[in-house]
Amino acid sequence: MNPFASALLAWFDHHGRKDLPWQHPRDAYRVWLSEVMLQQTQVTTVIPYFLRFIEALPTLRDLAAADEDRVLALWSGLGYYRRARFLHRAAQQCVQQHGGELPRDFDALAALPGIGRSTAGAILAQAHGLRFPILDGNVKRVLTRFHGIHGHPGQSAVEKVLWQHADAHTPSKRAADYTQAIMDLGASLCARSRPQCEACPLAADCIAYRDDLTAQLPTPKASKAIPTRATVMLILRDAHGRILLERRGPQGVWSGLWSLPEAADHDDAWRTAQRLAQIDDAQALAPFMHVFSHYRLHVEPLLFDEAAAHRAIADNPSLRWCDSVEIAALGLPAPVRSLLLAPFSRESTRKST
Structure with missing residues (x-):
């Protein structure tokens, strides 16, 4: 040997x-x-x-x-x-x-x-x-x-x-x-x-x-500036406490996982929410940052409570209303799971205009 x-x-x-x-x-x-x-x-x-x-x-x-x-x-x-x-x-x-x-x-x-x-x-x-x-x-x-x-x-x-x-x-x-x-x-x-x-x-x-090289070896990969991207996540919650989830497409991060519908900004979030459900108002939850290996994602969650499902989305296999038991049985990105497990209510949030 x-x-x-x-x-x-x-x-x-x-x-x-x-x-x-x-x-x-x-x-x-x-x-x-x-x-x-x-x-x-x-x-x-x-x-x-x-x-x-x-x-x-x-x-x-x-x-x-x-x-x-x-x-x-x-x-x-x-x-x-x-x-x-x-x-x-x-x-x-x-x-x-x-x-x-x-x-x-x-x-x-x-x-x-x-x-x-x-x-x-x-x-x-x-x-x-x-x-x-x-x-x-x-x-x-x-x-x-x-x-x-x-x-x-x-x-x-x-x-x-x-x-x-x-x-x-x-x-x-x-x-x-x-x-x-x-x-x-x-x-x-x-x-x-x-x-x-x-x-x-x-x-x-x-x-x-x-040769006192332990701090230099292995040679690190050349570093690049990590960009920050922004998204608005929509938490559409109906009268039964169910959350509307959307399966992500085959490309990009979290591909194929169930997640929350997303929008580019607040105006887009309202348009997307109105397309998916009947809504009244929205409550802005605390924003957070999620870090990937190649970029940071700044997330603003918007809670739409008492949302009523549109029949138009009932036959869409990429959309489903889920209670807490169903959510636990699905593959969700870790930050989305943490977000949905957090206690959010009208008392702990503020209205978004």
């Missing part, structure tokens, strides 16, 4: 995470689900979502058979909803093409929607103990610092070099433990900021530590 892997596994035996919920049992479905959830999301955030998801859909066949709204509802709050759609689609392909199981063949597994090379390697290494390298964000950070590699890790040339190092360090034995160990190291001691280099098992040979 190479010195890198030996040092890392010795550290893992004493300090690694061995009680994560997807490790007991560590089957392919649970590993896959955790790996997808962990993309751009921390372990502490993922654990409650994983437990809720696996309780509702304990097997791959359960996931494949579920409707998309249920899958998105279970995912709601994790963000990056395309991950959930790929997960659902891949499960259906496994039922159709692979006997209801994730394939053990690397090429077949990596070809499934949303999986790719690193996730396929993680599944095969952790669920089956097979020797396949991985290269998620934590691993990129460890290898970039250890080998002193400059350049943004997302660049194809840099990533190619990182894959070569990842493959060279991956041992033939204890592949599952090694895979967990290098992810754990990147998530803990080799964190993005304030890494604990003195406690790192790789510090003796780490170029970034030797």
Whole structure:
């Protein structure tokens, strides 16, 4: 076994995470689900979502058979909803093409929607103990610092070099433990900021530590100014307390999720509300900001109480009146769900003119 892997596994035996919920049992479905959830999301955030998801859909066949709204509802709050759609689609392909199981063949597994090379390697290494390298964000950070590699890790040339190092360090034995160990190291001691280099098992040979480059590596992506966009969200609530929801189109953020009707400004909001329902007045709720990776969204919610549905929208499958129980069962963007869970009333709002 190479010195890198030996040092890392010795550290893992004493300090690694061995009680994560997807490790007991560590089957392919649970590993896959955790790996997808962990993309751009921390372990502490993922654990409650994983437990809720696996309780509702304990097997791959359960996931494949579920409707998309249920899958998105279970995912709601994790963000990056395309991950959930790929997960659902891949499960259906496994039922159709692979006997209801994730394939053990690397090429077949990596070809499934949303999986790719690193996730396929993680599944095969952790669920089956097979020797396949991985290269998620934590691993990129460890290898970039250890080998002193400059350049943004997302660049194809840099990533190619990182894959070569990842493959060279991956041992033939204890592949599952090694895979967990290098992810754990990147998530803990080799964190993005304030890494604990003195406690790192790789510090003796780490170029970034030797040359005092841990603050510079990995090389950050060139930053761009994040623009701010504005929208008005319409909360149309009828006499029964139901809210009018609209399924978003296939493009853009929150694609395919149920959300609130939106308008460009207050005048447009009134026109849209009058098209959707019979309304009287509106109450402006507290505005808020939601931050995406590429822009900020300034949201002004308008509450139209005692709205009466127009018959003209009854046959529109993209519109539906939902009570609180129905809303809880649908996939909604996290800020919209939070908005609808907030107590709003005439006493806590002001009229909008």
